Amino acid sequence: MNNLTIKQSLDKLSKKEISSVELTKSCLEQIKKHNPEINAFITVDEAGALEQAESADKLASQGEAWEAKPLLGIPVAVKDIFLTKGLKTTAASKVLEDYIPQYDATVVKKLKDAGAVIVGKTNLDAWAHGSSGENSDFGKTLNPWNKEYVPGGSSSGSAASLAANMCLASTGTDTGGSIRLPASFTNVVGLKPTYGRVSRYGIVAMASSLDSIGHFTKTVEDSALFLNVTAGRDPLDATTPDVEIPDYTKDIKKGVKGLRLGIAKEYFGEGLDKEIKEKALQAVKKLEKLGAIIQEISLPATGHAIACYYIIQPSEVSSNLARYDGIRYGNDRSAFGDEAKRRIMLGTYTLSAGYYDAYYKKAMKVRTLIKQDFERAFDPSMDGVDAIITPVSPTLPWKLGEKINDPLKMYLSDIFTVTANLAGIPGLSVPAGFVNNLPVGIQILGPQFSEKLLFQIGHAHEQETMFYKQTPNL
Amino acid sequence: MSIDVSHVAKLANLKLSEEEENKFEKQLEEVLGYVEKLKEIDTSGTEETSQVTGLQNVTREDIAQGCEITQEEAISASKSTHNGLFKVKGILPNE
Numbered sequence A: 001m002n003n004l005t006i007k008q009s010l011d012k013l014s015k016k017e018i019s020s021v022e023l024t025k026s027c028l029e030q031i032k033k034h035n036p037e038i039n040a041f042i043t044v045d046e047a048g049a050l051e052q053a054e055s056a057d058k059l060a061s062q063g064e065a066w067e068a069k070p071l072l073g074i075p076v077a078v079k080d081i082f083l084t085k086g087l088k089t090t091a092a093s094k095v096l097e098d099y100i101p102q103y104d105a106t107v108v109k110k111l112k113d114a115g116a117v118i119v120g121k122t123n124l125d126a127w128a129h130g131s132s133g134e135n136s137d138f139g140k141t142l143n144p145w146n147k148e149y150v151p152g153g154s155s156s157g158s159a160a161s162l163a164a165n166m167c168l169a170s171t172g173t174d175t176g177g178s179i180r181l182p183a184s185f186t187n188v189v190g191l192k193p194t195y196g197r198v199s200r201y202g203i204v205a206m207a208s209s210l211d212s213i214g215h216f217t218k219t220v221e222d223s224a225l226f227l228n229v230t231a232g233r234d235p236l237d238a239t240t241p242d243v244e245i246p247d248y249t250k251d252i253k254k255g256v257k258g259l260r261l262g263i264a265k266e267y268f269g270e271g272l273d274k275e276i277k278e279k280a281l282q283a284v285k286k287l288e289k290l291g292a293i294i295q296e297i298s299l300p301a302t303g304h305a306i307a308c309y310y311i312i313q314p315s316e317v318s319s320n321l322a323r324y325d326g327i328r329y330g331n332d333r334s335a336f337g338d339e340a341k342r343r344i345m346l347g348t349y350t351l352s353a354g355y356y357d358a359y360y361k362k363a364m365k366v367r368t369l370i371k372q373d374f375e376r377a378f379d380p381s382m383d384g385v386d387a388i389i390t391p392v393s394p395t396l397p398w399k400l401g402e403k404i405n406d407p408l409k410m411y412l413s414d415i416f417t418v419t420a421n422l423a424g425i426p427g428l429s430v431p432a433g434f435v436n437n438l439p440v441g442i443q444i445l446g447p448q449f450s451e452k453l454l455f456q457i458g459h460a461h462e463q464e465t466m467f468y469k470q471t472p473n474l
Numbered sequence B: 001m002s003i004d005v006s007h008v009a010k011l012a013n014l015k016l017s018e019e020e021e022n023k024f025e026k027q028l029e030e031v032l033g034y035v036e037k038l039k040e041i042d043t044s045g046t047e048e049t050s051q052v053t054g055l056q057n058v059t060r061e062d063i064a065q066g067c068e069i070t071q072e073e074a075i076s077a078s079k080s081t082h083n084g085l086f087k088v089k090g091i092l093p094n095e
Helices: A006-014 A020-038 A046-060 A106-113 A156-163 A180-186 A220-230 A274-289 A300-323 A338-351 A357-378 A407-414 A418-423 A451-465 B005-011 B018-040 B071-075
Strands: A041-044 A075-079 A117-122 A169-174 A189-192 A212-217 A260-264 A293-297 A387-391 A427-435 A438-445
Touching (some): A006 A020, A006 A220, A020 A041, A020 A046, A020 A117, A046 A117, A075 A106, A075 A156, A106 A117, A156 A180, A169 A189, A169 A220, A180 A427, A189 A220, A189 A451, A220 A451, A260 A274, A274 A427, A274 A438, A274 A451, A300 A418, A300 B018, A338 A357, A338 B018, A357 A418, A438 A451
Parallel strands (some): A260 A293
Antiparallel strands (some): A041 A117, A169 A212, A189 A427, A387 A438
16 A cells, blocks of 8 residues: 555545555554665654544545645655654754754645645755765665665655655755755655745755755656645745746646757766666657657856855855754754764855855856856747756766765765756656666756646656656565 | 865864864865866856845735744753753853
């Protein structure tokens, strides 16, 4: 039962073929069986989840409940960087190892209002600092597809728990690729929405101009369903514009006929594993077969994106982590792990007197160039495209321990994902096959607030390939 | 690119051991060496981007809306409180 998608579950729940309690118990069983090894969860809230499931079943018995509560009875997992009232929230750091939040993040509140059942808090790289899931102060998370390999990060537990069928969806954050990368490493769908599409209120801030709040699901349609719930302006987050929320599931089956898809040469050059290149180009061929028009484009500032990101992000991190002084909550700053300390110091340095102009100010200008690259690429008056298809990771998932002693090498895993965060555009990572039994993904990038189109393209590719039907041998 | 790690650690309110200082110095200089490459790119005439929403001056009416949490809840996560307040180390010398 835990192998079902959200859509399938909603169907069975509404027909009373299954109950939320059964569905939730099935997930909790899976967690009990496999979490000790996979370590996808930091906290499992069995009692709370069953209580929520029971009340979901009660509401369901009163009929038409799904109109008002579109996720009623669906077990979801929440990345442990989202505040959950009364339920321990750690950001996977010893600094917050015993922190019990006094309020819910807006997204958590929205999920609860939509009837979702929260089964637990998933593991991550501490403070969302990482691309592999190895930087957690609560132990690393394993890739369910091959336990010697990383699941990707920073939303490692959210990706792994979904891939291992411990939940039907999970939340994540993506500041430089932290949803898209682990999604591509675990054969699931990962959405990084447009910056500001989903509220950041109540989520431990990493880099406030880059943080995007998204989620993982098994299928593209599930992802659209989920965004219908989480999207929207929030008075508590001043960076959420008042943009209409369409029904993201509408037109999802429209297909790609006549759509112009861009292939940027800078994303397919040196540094890209040839096996991944092959998979990505195969995906493009499939979309072309389905009627899309493929167009070569150029995004010239791409090569400077990582340098730009690894100045802006640590700068904002150093500011956001200044609040952790052990006074109002948590432990003092000696509890920070190595990666947090590195990023705080990097940011402090690049913002300090004498260095601000050379680093931070310069990076902000390069950010403009990256943003303009995309604006040009999507501009209809400049022979623009509707969306861009790129690989997600330059390499296959790597073995645990392989990059952990080389911070710079780890940072370079983000070369294809940071651009979307710098430009504030959405990106959808979808399964694109397997190499040596390890998952590979591709990402679909679009203009700001084009999530509906991304789902349309992703769904077409998914229905043509059906990679989501494969599950790992645990 | 050389970085004065002990100075930066002080600014960042991080206490580091000498061993840590040496370890981080090497790693940070490597990263800084990489990000230096931004020097190559021409940004003359380019404006800075500090945010991507284009929003400005997002405000609400200046009317008190009450508080989501009680004083008790607000201090509930602290390890050092006194009389409903956060208790911290003194910063002014005693007379």
